[in-house]
Amino acid sequence: MFSEIYKKNVLNETYVNGTTLFKKYLFLVQKAHLLMLKEEGIINPESAKEIKRGLDIIIENDDFPEEIPDNTEDFYLYIEKILKDIIGEKNSGALHTARSRNDMDMTFFKMYIRDNMISLMYMLNSTLNNILIRAKELRGKKIVLYTHGQPANISTFDHYLTAFAYDLYENMQLILTSFRALNKSPMGACAITTTGFQINRKSVSDYLGFEIPVHNSYNAIVSSHWMTYPLIGIKEILSDITRLMADMSHKASTEVGMLWFPDDLVQISSIMPQKRNPVILEHIRIQSGLAMGYFKGMEDLFLNAPYQDINELADAPVKYFSEGYKYLISVLELLNEVITKVDVNEEKAENTAVETGTTTTELADYFVRNHELSFRQAHEILSKFVKSGYSKELLREEFKIKTGKDLKESDDEINDILSTDNFIKVRKVYGGPSPESMEKIFDEIEEKIKENFSEIKNTDEKIKEKIKNTDKKYSEL
Amino acid sequence: MFSEIYKKNVLNETYVNGTTLFKKYLFLVQKAHLLMLKEEGIINPESAKEIKRGLDIIIENDDFPEEIPDNTEDFYLYIEKILKDIIGEKNSGALHTARSRNDMDMTFFKMYIRDNMISLMYMLNSTLNNILIRAKELRGKKIVLYTHGQPANISTFDHYLTAFAYDLYENMQLILTSFRALNKSPMGACAITTTGFQINRKSVSDYLGFEIPVHNSYNAIVSSHWMTYPLIGIKEILSDITRLMADMSHKASTEVGMLWFPDDLVQISSIMPQKRNPVILEHIRIQSGLAMGYFKGMEDLFLNAPYQDINELADAPVKYFSEGYKYLISVLELLNEVITKVDVNEEKAENTAVETGTTTTELADYFVRNHELSFRQAHEILSKFVKSGYSKELLREEFKIKTGKDLKESDDEINDILSTDNFIKVRKVYGGPSPESMEKIFDEIEEKIKENFSEIKNTDEKIKEKIKNTDKKYSEL
Amino acid sequence: MFSEIYKKNVLNETYVNGTTLFKKYLFLVQKAHLLMLKEEGIINPESAKEIKRGLDIIIENDDFPEEIPDNTEDFYLYIEKILKDIIGEKNSGALHTARSRNDMDMTFFKMYIRDNMISLMYMLNSTLNNILIRAKELRGKKIVLYTHGQPANISTFDHYLTAFAYDLYENMQLILTSFRALNKSPMGACAITTTGFQINRKSVSDYLGFEIPVHNSYNAIVSSHWMTYPLIGIKEILSDITRLMADMSHKASTEVGMLWFPDDLVQISSIMPQKRNPVILEHIRIQSGLAMGYFKGMEDLFLNAPYQDINELADAPVKYFSEGYKYLISVLELLNEVITKVDVNEEKAENTAVETGTTTTELADYFVRNHELSFRQAHEILSKFVKSGYSKELLREEFKIKTGKDLKESDDEINDILSTDNFIKVRKVYGGPSPESMEKIFDEIEEKIKENFSEIKNTDEKIKEKIKNTDKKYSEL
């Protein structure tokens, strides 16, 4: 009936998506809708029982053609057809009362995305936890932080890594916000405008594990937020990971060499043993970039759909989402490998910090705090000190010129002030790398991980319990 | 000193951005930082007084070269230089204690974006309010809703327009979420790692109207969220508006003709008076698209920056943001014109609804509810009825065949059931277009507008009060 | 040895790509390189023979593990290892003289893309041919052309469809240009800087079917053009198709109804027989959009790679390209269905043209040509005529007022001038819809198709002959 090309390139794709991605959600919608129709007296108990009988057979058999059968438009209509074959037209036909493929499709898609987003949130939180664990394990290990590719300050690896933790945490908040927009039930919107049957949208929403029904029925069918909102957080995560990998690559490069990876993450050249290429960092970037292609592509797609129903054909984008999602998970798995196994070459960091004079600024600050010099005055002395190749003699001369006094600190004391240990130790201000300050950061992040976990678990279990209840009630039909 | 090209194409641009976009924030940062330094005993009261004297002169004169002066790197250093000219090196130099251009720049940029986002939120909420007002004014006016460009259901204009209101509301929630990520103070991060001075990051944060200081000082310098998060909500808004305009263009087209715009929004052809082209809809799409170019461009830019300090050069992106923001405001102004002035051609909607048989589905539902037919059975009868060209005779015949009974409803009663009025009236389910249902929707949206307004105003005033307090304390230095 | 996650998520993917996408190119590179090494006297004839023996066994067996074997980095090194097992280290080791995985990988990727681009070019040219055939079949069938969604001019379907043909033709020229940039051999660049062996890059280039070797050896390794240039033309094609589908959807919509599709491309509603939804148009748009996601994602990926070697990891992007390419082919297959089966509802076009007065402008032009009125004067008369509801009486009055003369044409003559037939007939200017003018267009396009075909075939056969020669010479080794 349908053109062979159309059938192959469109209908069959949709059918296969139905049998793979959406099957379990489709059956859940059948159950939920059936329960509600019966409870509201829209179909009678006998019909409901009979429909249940048919559905049970189909679900139990779980045997569907691999390719779209002839004279079939999609997987849902195929189910309708075999249900009719089992229980007859009169009863099977009643199940489609007060609903439409429009609201049903939207519902499948949302439930599919919802499950993916919950898995993602668990995974992100465990990534956050791995960051915290590794930051604590490497606590206090020194590393140089750069600005614009130039060594700027000595700091610690835990300070560095927890900075990323905060970004990840913020991204998770974004995902939780988007989840709330996603977790609303379209059922009952029917084609667009609801129905004249006195259905109970609230109870179907509950049966499907949603928080509430979508308010306006046209909105249920036209809004793109169920798809574009989850993308928002995902894209931010990919973007932050890409940025971190770029920086870690720099820190792990031959010349900078402050990060170190074990052999199982490194590709070694047979001829140049000193060449230890942690290409995993680059692979994460590439896979992030490819995932980004999927997610940006979807955003563009939804951008250009008129404000009419967004769903009917949306199995193609949802399938596409599922492909991008695979890359996303791969990226996160690789990232966890990196976080768990990265180590620090403190000696390299120490040397670079000293050679590039990154701690002299602390001596300037010391002068300001202890010798009544202004910041700019102190820096002028230090500037000459650095230019002289760190001559303490010259330092004492310049100090005398500016202040009229002798610099009373001994050479050893000056060396102590200039030490990387001291640089870190004095940075006790909230957010700084000193141990005291980091302790607070650790506690904060630990607290956030717990809160996150509790919110994710709570969300997850609420959905699961609702669906459990649906199954229970359904079994009692 | 600097290459002429570099000066013209880079430094001067940055300087001019300083004197235009960031000047007021720069002076506020000077005040806030000075207050804190004095309160924490890092500089003495006399120095503080003297610095205040110098700053007051500069602020009062408010006279800065239009182009970057020679031997100047940026606007901030220019200010530092003239302050030194007024009050001498010793005191002027003290002001830069325990801070860096890194944390300062980030702070300027965030405050600039913050002011823009607050204005935007007010404007969005007033747009939401205009939608509600117009929806109420046109309450009950009938319109056909389409799926995939095909007439699907008759509904009302208020049902249609409030669907968009929910999307807009959700976008505002997103913006409020992103605002919370934005409204954190970077000050005290200094170059990257805070400082050895015992500064009070909390009090500077308060003086600048921020909610809290950024937790981790490296995060304060590297995170891109202050810029990318606001873009998220803006892009969703532009996307939804683009979608709505595409749909309104369709509804306003010659053949569909259900939306009508007054002459002041229409370009008329001198020769074809029936040609009334509401090109404003297309202009909104185009300007949205151009704005999108800016905002996507920025996202891409931040995506590719390594996880190192993001700010120093970011005046170029912030300037770019300000250009995109102009388009955004223009789009919203035009959208408000459209919403406030759009009208409905009910007759056209009624005719199309009837000609395309969009209400026959309601008769099917009626049969299900009143004559014990299953949904699919009823639809089979109706399908034949439609194919016959709406022959009531055939309808009665088919009914008898399926049910064995006579259809007792009169032709007039059938016509009533098939009427567009009835179609809308019976859709009383939550979210549907019936007057009762819409009343709830109106109430909900009104409530949301109030809540929004109160949150925006609260946020806005909290910032303003904090800054007022800063000015007061500063004046008493 | 390698981390399990790294092996699963990275190495195995690459290995599988090797065994599927790149295998045949890898063996061709082995042959070409071997021939050259022997011809230049870099390896001796006996070694060459022995290597050939080993390769032949491997190629004949064609049996490689489905998953990456342990202690293997990639497919190429796996081949090297089993070659060594067969013929011993001394000879097998010689094959890797004067080459590197860098230039080899680049070469595989380019050959893979090259084959895809040639297939694409054939397919595009046959699409162009289908357009020409269908345009001729529907020659002269009237259709209204729109500007900004408003009826503007009556024209013919062949005029409409051949406009797209020119865009497609131009895109093919772009692809041919990009093909020339693609079809250059990287071999001999080795890691980056060529080699001290006196290899012959020209002969390897010939053996692999390339036009010339890449000039600068660093360019051979760093340039992204082999990938980004083909994307350029593909993206233009997808963009033009998307635009055409948007317009065809409009022309096929219920209200406009000028395009008609046979039942095998239409999804029909069981209840609304008048609802004939050619969703194939929408599916083409969606699939184009998804394909676009892939291709834009790749562009972004290459944009952000530093100007260093681009290839080593590029099997991931090439795999990704192959996924996008599948969508592209699906889109083109569906497009050909649409082009071959689309039909025109002339009556609808005629009615709309008349109702919206699209031909009155021709009467104005007639007045200008025959009655010494200026264009604007004529249009003022016509404007009143239209506003009057086409009153010939008023037309004559207004004509007399403006010209002082009676309008001598009879009502029938005026009707003839206003007819859609006349409107089209008089548009004999080059590029217009009149039969004479279209004849030239047809001839031009036919000529272009022939030229294209000849260029594509020539390119294709040149490559095939070169490779045939390689196989022949190799067999004689």
Place this chain on the structure above:
Amino acid sequence: MFSEIYKKNVLNETYVNGTTLFKKYLFLVQKAHLLMLKEEGIINPESAKEIKRGLDIIIENDDFPEEIPDNTEDFYLYIEKILKDIIGEKNSGALHTARSRNDMDMTFFKMYIRDNMISLMYMLNSTLNNILIRAKELRGKKIVLYTHGQPANISTFDHYLTAFAYDLYENMQLILTSFRALNKSPMGACAITTTGFQINRKSVSDYLGFEIPVHNSYNAIVSSHWMTYPLIGIKEILSDITRLMADMSHKASTEVGMLWFPDDLVQISSIMPQKRNPVILEHIRIQSGLAMGYFKGMEDLFLNAPYQDINELADAPVKYFSEGYKYLISVLELLNEVITKVDVNEEKAENTAVETGTTTTELADYFVRNHELSFRQAHEILSKFVKSGYSKELLREEFKIKTGKDLKESDDEINDILSTDNFIKVRKVYGGPSPESMEKIFDEIEEKIKENFSEIKNTDEKIKEKIKNTDKKYSEL
């Protein structure tokens, strides 16, 4: 008449674009069209003279309101109005015979883009020339080339820089191709379908400096290629520049330190004299990124326009193009600064090359060429040599084990083979860094620059001569 908001946000913008970007093209179209109308006898010589008189006054006065006057839709209609005021309706009205704002607008836009593209091509060719000059000036200066951020081969700066030259050259070919698609005249397409007047599209095309008229008149109005094709080449250029800057930043970083920039391109830290930050590289990346935002935004915009006329509103995108173009020019100016002033720190390159053993591979190759070892065998010896810390003793031992012979080369000879000088010297293969090979590259590029220049100049002058001819003929009207 028009809504104030609409006037301010839409009409006035368009009007101002008319008076700034498009004015000169508009007047040229007036002249060209007038000449053709007269030559074809469509208007009589007296009218033509009178129209010329009016136009001359307007052009000479060159005085147009800064803001859109009341009751005006756009700049073109304003000109029509004042022409009518000067020469009366009868004659002024004749000028608009056989044309439309559709074809005129398209023509203005194309001519504007054309001028920009010609300037760009000159600038690109002079950039190419600067690359060649600088490559020759720094000829032979050694530099390490990297793969994946790891030192790989020693090479020369001229080898490195000319690699980019080939990419730039290829991009210019792309721009020249796109220029051919751009340089076709839309005039005579009128609204869409040409006209019944027997106009001469060819002569108008010539008068306006176009190559040929667009073939199909609908294509003249709907195709987006005039805008999207130029973007293609521009985006490739920006992408390649971005990639080069990323790599140069790496090479100029503190630790790598092989590229050096003079003080006028460097921002120096007052306290850390060793910190020499060539932020110009980063600024080029940022400005490229922002320009990319514009150009990608435009691509997206055109992607989503239905296949109907593309031009009427396109002044907004063209204006937007002009903003992106400013960034593009700034990027190119900065790039020329970088290319002209960059220098090489050979010592650093030499040290890194030696420390990372990048030349040992040459000793392996030497063994293969001179001592009958296979490539893999030689590499195994070398691998041990490197691991031993370059012990010549061990080298000799291993050589003996593998070959059974003594290594006859002296330590000095081995050192020579391992020298960076030798590494470069032996790479005489086409495309390699040896002086002989580079000589050929220089010659090739020089040839290409000349060819480019001649093609650009030829194109430019052909247009200028045609327009000169138009002015001459017009003056003789």
